[in-house]
Amino acid sequence: MYAIIRTGGHQEKVVVGETITVDHLKQEPDSEIRFAPLLISVEEGNAVSDRKELADKGAVIGRVVQHVRGDKIDVFQYRHKTGYRRHIGHRSMLTLVEISEISFGEKKETLDDAKAASEKKDADKAEASKAATEARDKARTERKDAAKKKSAASAAKKKAAPAAKKKAAPAKKTAAKKKAAPAAKKTEAASPSSEE
Numbered sequence: 001m002y003a004i005i006r007t008g009g010h011q012e013k014v015v016v017g018e019t020i021t022v023d024h025l026k027q028e029p030d031s032e033i034r035f036a037p038l039l040i041s042v043e044e045g046n047a048v049s050d051r052k053e054l055a056d057k058g059a060v061i062g063r064v065v066q067h068v069r070g071d072k073i074d075v076f077q078y079r080h081k082t083g084y085r086r087h088i089g090h091r092s093m094l095t096l097v098e099i100s101e102i103s104f105g106e107k108k109e110t111l112d113d114a115k116a117a118s119e120k121k122d123a124d125k126a127e128a129s130k131a132a133t134e135a136r137d138k139a140r141t142e143r144k145d146a147a148k149k150k151s152a153a154s155a156a157k158k159k160a161a162p163a164a165k166k167k168a169a170p171a172k173k174t175a176a177k178k179k180a181a182p183a184a185k186k187t188e189a190a191s192p193s194s195e196e
């Protein structure tokens with residue numbers, strides 16, 4: 001539920017629990033103030049903007065929080081080739097107002113309702129975050145377990161395969177060396193006799 005109000009010559013869109021900054025008001029801090037609603041959204045997609053209905057049934061109530069001064073505005077005027085320069089500073093007086101209630105007929109939204117809704121929303125968000133964290137941790141541990149099983153299986157294969165290769169390989173190499181060595185000696189022996 002939201003409303004559009006008129007204050008200080010301009011309009012503001014307000015929600016219960018929101019603090020807005022308006023032009024300086026005469027009310028003292030912690031006093032209640034009523035605003036003239038221009039539009040009230042009763043339900044999602046359903047808004048009332050009839051002046052007579054809003055005057056009879058609608059109300060936007062706020063609480064003055066404090067009076068403050070706005071940011072400084074520098075006003076500098078300059079005219080070239082004449083030496084004219086003028087510098088002025090300005091700070092507006094402002095009032096902070098907290099919207100405490102928006103009502104239209106029987107429908108009413110108060111600050112307590114808004115606080116309860118925001119607390120519930122925060123609790124739901126925390127619960128969803130916790131569930132997402134647990135799911136992420138579970139998936140991470142499953143991936144780690146799968147990786148450990150895969151590495152253990154590959155390590156077992158590596159241990160089994162090299163053992164078979166190592167036993168067969170040295171026998172072949174020694175046999176090949178024995179066969180190759182006598183042939184080389186024969187060729188060396190044969191070659192000097194042919195030269196003579």
